[in-house]
Amino acid sequence: MTLPATVAVDVGGTKIRAGSVIDGELAHVRSVPTPAADGAQAVLNTIAEVAAAVIAETSGSRGAGSASRGAVSGSHGAGSTSSAAESGGGDGSDSDFAWRIGIGAAGVIDPVTGTVVSATESLPGWAGTDLVAELTARTGLPVRVVNDVHAHALGEAAAGASRDSRSSLLVAAGTGIGGGFITDGHLLTGRNSAAGHIGHVPSAAAAGLACPCGGTGHVEAIASGPAILNTYQRLACGSAESNTEPAEPAAQGQSHNSASATAFRAPTSTPNSRSDRAGAAPAPTNTRELAVAASAGDALALRAFDIGARALGSALGGIVNVLSPELVVIGGGLADMDETWWGPLREAFAAELIPAASGTPLVKAELGQDAALIGAAGLWNDEPGQKH
Structure with missing residues (x-):
C-alpha cells in the first residue's frame, strides 16, 4: 500500500525551497538559488531537479530501493528529460509513496490552469508559463x-497562527507587501487570480511615491522594507518629498473615516543625517542595518519605521473593515521587528477599525x-481544479 506524498515547492526570485510532506509532516527541506537570469526554462529545470532530490532523499530514508536513492545531481540543461518520477520507480511512486507536487510560486x-498570469522582472520570462504542463512533462508527476x-496564507491557516479560525487575512510584509484571504479553509483568488495585492492599496502617506508596480501612491511604496529604507534616506537628506510625521491618532469618538486618523504631515524641521554627526556610525544601507539602528535609538531610523508601520496599519484597518476576518496574521521580514515597528502598526490599525x-x-x-511549503502541499486537500 502506498501513502500519498507531496513534494512542496516555494519558488521565489532568489531561491527555491522544497521538502516532502507526508501525513502533514514537513521534512527533507532543501534550498537552491533560483536561476532567474537564465529564464523560465532554467527555473523549471531547477524545480524538477530539486523535486527529484527530495523524493530520492525521502524514499532513501524510508529504506526504498537503490533507484530511489539515486538522487538527481547537478544542473539540468534546457533540453533535459530527467524526471522526478525516474528517481521513484518511473511512475511517480515507489514501494512506500505515491508522489505529487504542490507549488507556491511568485507571480x-x-x-x-496552473499558468503564470503575470510576473515582475525578478523572474524574467515567467509570465505566460504553464507551470502544470511544463513540470508534469519534466517530472511525470501531477502538479498543482x-x-x-497565497500558499503562505494556506499554510498558516492549516497549521500556523490562524489554524483555529474560520477566516483570516495573511499579510506578507517584507521586500514587497502581499496577502491572502482565507475563509472556511478556502482561498479567495478573485477575478484573474489577482486577489491579495494589499501592497497596491492607495495610501495618503505614499502620495507621489513610485510603486514597483509602475503606479504611484500605493502602500508598498511607503511600507515595504526597501520603502522604509528610502524614507530614512529622504529624511537624512532633508528631502521635502518625505511624507513623514504621523498625525496624532483620532480623538475618541471621532469618525473612523476621518482623514486625521491616517494622514501624514510634513515635518517642521529635519534632523541632519546621522552619518554627518561626529562619531556617528555609517548610515544603514539595507533594511536589516536600519532595524539595528532603530533598536539602538537612532531617531531617523525610528521615524522611518514609524511612518511605514502606520501606513500599513491604516491600510490593513481599512481592509478589515471590508472583509471582516477573525484575525490578521503578519508574516515576512518586517514581522521579525520589535515594538519599533509593531507598536505603531497596531496603533494605526486599531484607529482605523x-x-x-x-x-x-x-x-x-x-x-x-x-x-508556503505546508500551504502548497495542502493544495492536494481540495478537489482537482477547484477555484476559490
Missing part, C-alpha cells in the same frame, strides 16, 4: 500550483518560510 498564478503568498471590527487580533505568523 499572479491561475490555480485552475498557487501564488507563493469601525466599531463592529474593533478588537480584531493582529498577530505574528508562526511558520516562517515553511508556511
Whole structure:
C-alpha cells in the first residue's frame, strides 16, 4: 500500500525551497538559488531537479530501493528529460509513496490552469508559463500550483497562527507587501487570480511615491522594507518629498473615516543625517542595518519605521473593515521587528477599525518560510481544479 506524498515547492526570485510532506509532516527541506537570469526554462529545470532530490532523499530514508536513492545531481540543461518520477520507480511512486507536487510560486498564478498570469522582472520570462504542463512533462508527476503568498496564507491557516479560525487575512510584509484571504479553509483568488495585492492599496502617506508596480501612491511604496529604507534616506537628506510625521491618532469618538486618523504631515524641521554627526556610525544601507539602528535609538531610523508601520496599519484597518476576518496574521521580514515597528502598526490599525471590527487580533505568523511549503502541499486537500 502506498501513502500519498507531496513534494512542496516555494519558488521565489532568489531561491527555491522544497521538502516532502507526508501525513502533514514537513521534512527533507532543501534550498537552491533560483536561476532567474537564465529564464523560465532554467527555473523549471531547477524545480524538477530539486523535486527529484527530495523524493530520492525521502524514499532513501524510508529504506526504498537503490533507484530511489539515486538522487538527481547537478544542473539540468534546457533540453533535459530527467524526471522526478525516474528517481521513484518511473511512475511517480515507489514501494512506500505515491508522489505529487504542490507549488507556491511568485507571480499572479491561475490555480485552475496552473499558468503564470503575470510576473515582475525578478523572474524574467515567467509570465505566460504553464507551470502544470511544463513540470508534469519534466517530472511525470501531477502538479498543482498557487501564488507563493497565497500558499503562505494556506499554510498558516492549516497549521500556523490562524489554524483555529474560520477566516483570516495573511499579510506578507517584507521586500514587497502581499496577502491572502482565507475563509472556511478556502482561498479567495478573485477575478484573474489577482486577489491579495494589499501592497497596491492607495495610501495618503505614499502620495507621489513610485510603486514597483509602475503606479504611484500605493502602500508598498511607503511600507515595504526597501520603502522604509528610502524614507530614512529622504529624511537624512532633508528631502521635502518625505511624507513623514504621523498625525496624532483620532480623538475618541471621532469618525473612523476621518482623514486625521491616517494622514501624514510634513515635518517642521529635519534632523541632519546621522552619518554627518561626529562619531556617528555609517548610515544603514539595507533594511536589516536600519532595524539595528532603530533598536539602538537612532531617531531617523525610528521615524522611518514609524511612518511605514502606520501606513500599513491604516491600510490593513481599512481592509478589515471590508472583509471582516477573525484575525490578521503578519508574516515576512518586517514581522521579525520589535515594538519599533509593531507598536505603531497596531496603533494605526486599531484607529482605523469601525466599531463592529474593533478588537480584531493582529498577530505574528508562526511558520516562517515553511508556511508556503505546508500551504502548497495542502493544495492536494481540495478537489482537482477547484477555484476559490
